[in-house]
Amino acid sequence: MSQSISATRLATLAGDFARSPAYVGLADALRELIGDGRIGYDTRLPSERDLTAALGVSRTTVTRAYAVLRESGFAEARHGSGTFTRLPGGPTRAYDRALWPTDVTPGVIDLVCAAATAPPGIAAAYAEAATELPAYLGGHGYYPAGLPDLQAVIASSYDERGLPTVPEQIIVTAGALAASAVVGCALAGPRDRVLMESPTYPNAVQALRTGGGRLVSIPLDPEGWDLDAVAGVLAKRRPRLVHLMPDHHNPTGLVMSDEERATYARLLARHDGIAVVDEAHHSLRLDGGAAERPFASYSPDAVTVGSASKSVWGGLRLGWIRAPRGLVDRLTRARIGLDLGAPVFEQLVLTKLLAGDFDAVLTAHRDRLRQQRDALVAAMEAQLPDWTFRRPSGGMALWCRLPATGATALVDEVERRGVLMAPGPSFAPEGGLDRYLRFPYTVPVPQLEEAVTRLAEAWAVVRSGTTTPPGRERQGGVLVA
Ligand SMILES: Cc1ncc(COP(=O)(O)O)c(C=O)c1O
Known part of the structure; x- marks a missing residue:
């Protein structure tokens, strides 16, 4: 059974969203809340009238924000029963906050699981x-x-x-x-x-x-x-x-x-x-x-x-x-x-x-990870210069801050291009962090560079507010009709 969220609660969660223009700010705030799970999948949103009153904005602002949500795959209107939250990739994108290692098809770059192949020996x-x-x-x-x-x-x-x-x-x-x-x-x-x-x-x-x-x-x-x-x-x-x-x-x-x-x-x-x-x-x-x-x-x-x-x-x-x-x-x-x-x-x-000689095993492992980290940092700086991250002194991943929220939508869009990634909300035990993406440097350099290229393409699509039409997904790195 669907849940619902009250207008007052939603107004509290949406907080002080950007007002230039207000409907875009409100739509962005709602997308973030839905994307990171603070508003659950298939939740009935308040009526436009109630939300207008709770937020103290014009009715047009709420009407247009809901329209943006529907167009971008974050909501669906059900005739006679209201507007319900959705996610662009369907219910499987309603993150249960556990990372599932998967067996991927050849050509797909798996960056959900931050784990490297075995070192020599x-x-x-x-x-x-x-x-x-x-x-x-x-x-x-x-x-x-x-x-x-x-x-x-x-x-x-x-x-x-x-x-x-x-x-x-x-x-x-x-x-x-x-x-x-x-x-x-x-x-x-x-x-x-x-x-x-x-x-x-x-x-x-x-x-x-x-x-x-x-x-x-x-x-x-x-x-x-x-x-x-x-x-x-x-x-x-x-x-x-x-x-x-x-x-x-x-x-x-x-x-x-x-x-x-x-x-x-x-x-x-x-x-x-x-x-x-x-x-x-x-x-x-x-x-x-x-x-x-x-x-x-x-x-x-x-x-x-x-x-x-x-x-x-x-x-x-x-x-x-x-x-x-x-x-x-x-x-x-x-x-x-x-x-x-x-x-x-x-x-x-x-x-x-x-x-x-465990040091030898570790040295080979670390050398490879270091080379991969440095290549990833260079590719990110070249192709996504407005993203920010600290260059980690160890571990297996970059923790990237996007210039705007949208990691959940991005992960869906990049998956269509054959790259699997985990967005910030997967790492947030109680929701949030849709402005972050984990990028592991656990695969070889050519795959990392290809993943960055596809990520930059996907990010441009997400920022433009359009998504790839169904049936044009990439599989194994090839755009299939
Ligand atoms: C911080 C952390 N702890 C534990 C694990 C799981 O380790 P194991 O494979 O030994 O169960 C991982 C795997 O990614 C991890 O990153």
Whole structure:
């Protein structure tokens, strides 16, 4: 059944829209609200008369704004029942704020999933691990905390970073996302609040709320953390868990300074919050320089989540939790309620890689990402000079600010040209950010350059207010009739 939104509520959400001319400003504001999910798909909009009164504008302004919405695919009038919200790409564009890796057809450039192909040397590690597997086949194969050798080598990677860790503090999981689900299940029940940043890595929102925790979000400025705002939210909302990505935050690429880590940790201690530190991207430091200390070295209660997906390969499906000793039992018990351990073979592969010349693997990986990042930055500056972004010092993506709202419509338009991307609202746990687009530099340079060309074409179409007529979609990079 369709929902409806009152004129007063809509007037509050639309806020102080641009008035030159007013109908364009109002249409833009409504497109943003519909595009980023703050007004849901198939919601009945207020009557023109009610909205005119609530906004204090002329009736023509509202009539013309609704007409613009209908023409651009953001609304549909149903005879006798009113005007309902739509999205240019149909209901599948009503973002559920989770990124779905897809199997794309050849020629389509997939930039939804920010994940690179495996660096050299991975197949050899699999082959070597196969020779060790027979030794495990006589046992039951269940290792709820992980293979002891892998726990040990992961623990020593924290020692090397200046965070003393014993193997018993490590729980190996099937990826960092599964690790976050374990943490959410163990530490945040229905009475607890879970603080997420906006933007954030969307799949973590769902994972950390596995135990029923309630979502609270805090804006993260593209320029950095506002620790006064953090202090305010911690004091007022008292979240039990606070999700952080201090090392190459996804999607902004931000890195938290040591000073900020120390302050953040003090605030958490004062308000009994536990940091869940997602370090999935921490090894993707592309510009050298001394690394910051791990967040957990400032915050002994923090639970850290790690992943082999970004440093090695997503197909390994391995991650881990590094927990304070006092929480290990509780986390292991929660883990057993979800699964009984990660696959032995993949754990052997990762053990080989981490215990071998892992720096060589990382160096090859980083060199490739650095080259791709620099090529993407150059292509964006050349073809979309009025877009802005910070050049990230690591991680896998540019977080781009568009000169106007419209990322949702843009993603639909560029998909017709064979490029799949995730718009800002996908990264906003409670809506917003339709002025942003994440652009991962995880594919080879020619594909990145082609994607920028198609993006610039699509953006020109979106800005002109026209969209590609049905039946003229591009497939595999070719415009088909
Ligand atoms: C910040 C962050 N955390 C976790 C994950 C998921 O990691 P995994 O593949 O280990 O489950 C990702 C993947 O994109 C990520 O970006």
